[in-house]
Amino acid sequence: MRIVDLGRAAYAEVEAVQQARLMEVAEGGEDTLFLVEHPPVITIGRHGGGEHLLAAPDFLASRGIELAHSARGGKITCHFPGQLVAYPVVRIAARPGGLRRFFDDLEDAVVETAGIFGVAAERREGFPGVWTARGKLCSIGVAVKRWVTWHGLALNVGEDLSLFDLITLCGIEGARPTSLAIERGEAPPMESVKETLSHALATRLAHPTLA
Numbered sequence: 688m689r690i691v692d693l694g695r696a697a698y699a700e701v702e703a704v705q706q707a708r709l710m711e712v713a714e715g716g717e718d719t720l721f722l723v724e725h726p727p728v729i730t731i732g733r734h735g736g737g738e739h740l741l742a743a744p745d746f747l748a749s750r751g752i753e754l755a756h757s758a759r760g761g762k763i764t765c766h767f768p769g770q771l772v773a774y775p776v777v778r779i780a781a782r783p784g785g786l787r788r789f790f791d792d793l794e795d796a797v798v799e800t801a802g803i804f805g806v807a808a809e810r811r812e813g814f815p816g817v818w819t820a821r822g823k824l825c826s827i828g829v830a831v832k833r834w835v836t837w838h839g840l841a842l843n844v845g846e847d848l849s850l851f852d853l854i855t856l857c858g859i860e861g862a863r864p865t866s867l868a869i870e871r872g873e874a875p876p877m878e879s880v881k882e883t884l885s886h887a888l889a890t891r892l893a894h895p896t897l898a
Contacts, residue, residue: 688777688893690885693723695768698730698755705837708776713833720888721774722881725766727850728753732828736762739855752850759838761815761828762858769845769866771880777892780834789892790815790827793840796887797825800842803883806870814859817842819870822863823856842884843867845874 693701701723708719729752731737740754740763747754766772779789794810797817801808801824808817808824817825825842843866856862868874 688889689717689719690889691719691721692881693721695724695726698725698728698753698757698766701725701772701774702757705774705776709832709835709837712776712778712835718775718777718893720885720892721776722885723772723774724768724770724877725772726753727751727765727767728755729763729765729850729854730755730757730759731763732757732759732761733830734760734762736858739763739858740853741855742853747853752853757828757838758830759828760830761826763854764826764828764841764856765850765854766841767847767850769843769847769868769874769877771842771844771877771884772839773842773884773888774839775836775888775892777836778834779831779836786829786831786836789836790829792891793827793829793888794825796884796891797840797842799887800880800884801867801870804867804871804875804880806867816840819865821870822865824865824867824870842880844877844880 798808827840830838846868848864851864
């Protein structure tokens with residue numbers, strides 16, 4: 688699996704990068720994992736979620752916060768510096784377990800990564816993503832085109848989660864965000880989180896098994 692660190696890049700720009708790579712992977716190119724931090728952006732998925740936006744578009748624009756509609760699954764979420772977003776562009780046609788197993792692999796990779804940084808995290812039945820006792824640590828929303836995945840997961844790393852105040856997190860009333868920094872009392876280095884998460888993802892996605 689090819690791993691590409693895009694640094695900090697705009698949401699639309701990275702969507703275009705994924706789309707281009709998706710076509711290459713569909714034609715036999717190497718599966719690819721993109722890592723990125725986005726400037727502040729609130730995204731609404733293909734299942735809706737606009738009703739969970741708690742601020743007017745004019746207010747967002749005045750604060751330099753983008754509002755984008757996305758092809759991913761799920762409802763509303765947000766991205767910002769200090770959050771690590773991972774986009775696996777992966778063929779799933781021949782993967783054991785198909786899309787369900789792929790989704791589980793994403794969650795398991797985040798749980799493993801959190802554990803390495805001393806944070807106890809888990810799945811919650813009926814609530815996609817990864818959670819701790821305090822709240823939601825990671826959101827997941829994927830899309831599939833030509834049997835290749837795109838979009839992916841967003842892991843909160845830093846302490847500043849204030850952008851979530853402008854939405855109802857994933858459309859779940861009462862849900863609260865958390866991060867590795869909040870759980871640990873300090874933020875781990877982003878480069879260390881990138882290395883750990885990319886290894887956990889590549890291990891699962893590059894070598895699927897029937898376990």
